[in-house]
Amino acid sequence: MSFVEYGDTIKDGDTAIVFLGHESMFPVKVQHGSVTQTKYGVIRHSTDLIGKKYGSKVTCSKGGWVFILHPTPELWTMNLPHRTQILYSTDISIITMMLELKPGSIVCESGTGSGSLSHALIRTVAPTGHLYTVEFHQQRAQKAREEFREHGVEHLVTVTNQDVCKNGFGVSHIADAVFLDIPSPWEAIGHAKSALKAEGGRICSFSPCIEQVQRTCLAMEEYGFTEINTLEILLRVYNVRSISLQIPDLGKAAEDDSSTGFDSRNPSNQGSPCANLQQGTVQFKSGVPLREMVGHTGYLTFATKS
């Protein structure tokens, strides 16, 4: 397995995703002799995992079962250990497309954070591209390096521990795209410009606050970026449910009474829907929105280096 290539069977050293049920998953490092506890019982790596096909059902010691999934950056995003607030796939998707990323792209990113976006970027630029990611927190930078190594993608990424606002990305005039998710992105626009290739490079800045966005847009303009565009994207999820609505009892119309009732003109009322209910309910399928949804992650500002 690898985060940039599919494998069929689970191997020693893989990172696999254990799926327990609706939105209940966690990552596991597959190792000979290791054991993983789940609420359905124990999973023994040597007998239950290694050699099994990804997507298989594994029965745990207590009798319950789980599915073992091949890792993808999207699954990783949903299950990775948070060291910082992360970007989720909804934002990652539009960032990837608007930055025009593809195999072979050279991308710069700061800050690395928990590596959520990093994994997605690496996946997209593989096998011939590269990610230069800058993180000013020493431990986070180190943890990111370790994770990339564990996930078999270290050849596609360079982690640099420095302050992007002071020292830039460590590369010059080669990046196809730059991504900023830092507190003061306007301070890094100049460095972003010099990291980007001569013409046509794309930049994206992610900021939760509109004031940050305003400052960043101004800086982008000052540095000669064009096509400056700010947007936000939110995900709306629907639960598919069978709904049963009760028909209210509107009473029975009296013999000669032309008052309330569906088809009061028609004395023999059998045609009306109201009368047609032995069950007293109407059933239908509905896509029901969730009670709460994410209302804001951040504003995304894109621009082109001209």
Add this chain to the structure above:
Amino acid sequence: AMEGGARPGPRICEGDCAVLKRDDVFKAVPVLRRRKIIFEKQWFYLDNAIGHIYGTTFEVTSGGNLQPKQEVEEATTETKEAGTDNRNIVDDGRSQKLTHDDIKALKDKGIKGQEIVQQLIENSTTFRDKTEFAQDKYIKKKKKKYEAVITIVKPSTRILSTMYYAREPGKINHLRYDTLAQMLTLGNIRAGNKMIVMETCAGLVLGAVMERMGGYGSIIQMYPGGGPVRAATSCFGFPKLFFDNLHEFPLSKVDSLLSGTFSTETLPSEPEDNVLVEEESNGLADEKQTSLQETEEESATEAAMEINQTEEQETMDINAEDVEFKENKEKENKEHVREKQRKQWERRKKLIETAALLREKNADGLIVASKFHPTPLLLSLLEFVAPSRPFVVYCQYKEALLECYTKLRERGGVINLKLSETWLRNYQVLPDRSHPKLTMSGGGGYLLSGTTVVLEKGKSDSSNLEALKVEEPSPKRCKVQDLHC
């Protein structure tokens, strides 16, 4: 530190598909000499653009030629005279002293747009009473109208999906570009995959998938009717080798393939007879002019399966009226028949190869975005996908996906089913004037996504268990963090 030379970007070449851009309006056109282009109420030829770098901005000269726009120093902002609010500004339509004719005269004299805007400002009685913001807005509006600049950009998924959604959403089932972006990520589209794509979006979705695969891996495009439509795909300008591992397979043969009764005896009707393909032709180029698109479509209808065939071979078949051919007409007819037979044999051979690829049932993912009801497509095409792989279905209508979801639950072998849509909003960001833009898309379609798992047939209890497992947890246990996307 890695250094890059000041390598210029790709240059505009004859034969390219380029995209014209003016503000937020895009149009895809073939780059051909002496071909008149209409774009945003302007007529011009692209000849002068050839050789320039993509991203260059041009002005249209009086002769209908393009000229790179010079970088002009914006007039320094001396403290402009401005008002504080509009309480005394009356819009009687008489504040502009220049008439239509005056402006036309200026244009005819060849006065540049910049100068015209300056004239309009000077001849507006209310300009100096406007607030600075209103003056800004006024200038922007006049510039937009009179300073017509066109940028020629290189096509990409970003550009083409935005263009199609704005210009011809009907051709792509109203798939909004952010929804397409979600599909590419949810589907883990990347180099090396073996993808199955089924779309009726003029080939835009196929092109987007191809871009993200970078020529690596393989794609099997399922198609309805006589042949796949790839009008938008040709806009991307992919190198020829990207098409080496692009296969196609008719939907009409899927059932037989799944039941084991597949044969190449009855191929889908010859593409020439297939009106469907022609009707779905790309109307982006001006209808009255032959365009690269139409040439591509002729090729497509001529030989839907033989994407790699050179155009010479194709024109050979069409060009029966050619004088030289008349002389050896009989001989040519025989050759023509032989050529047709050879092509048929090629088609059969490719079909068998593609069927074999499908029969392996190890595809790395499935993308569906079509006008058809998604349920039968999913239920059959998922059979060709390996376990633990993502799939994404797009539908313009939520209701169809409700049904699809239900049927998938009954089938089993899928987890993490999610029905979603994305909400997208653009912003105007200006000092003291930042707010969401006034209009936004009302809807961009819906997605149903999930992951395949090993399908255990005939074990109804396991699918029940699965259904139980994915029931919505009771309200008490629903925490906000569980709702993160």
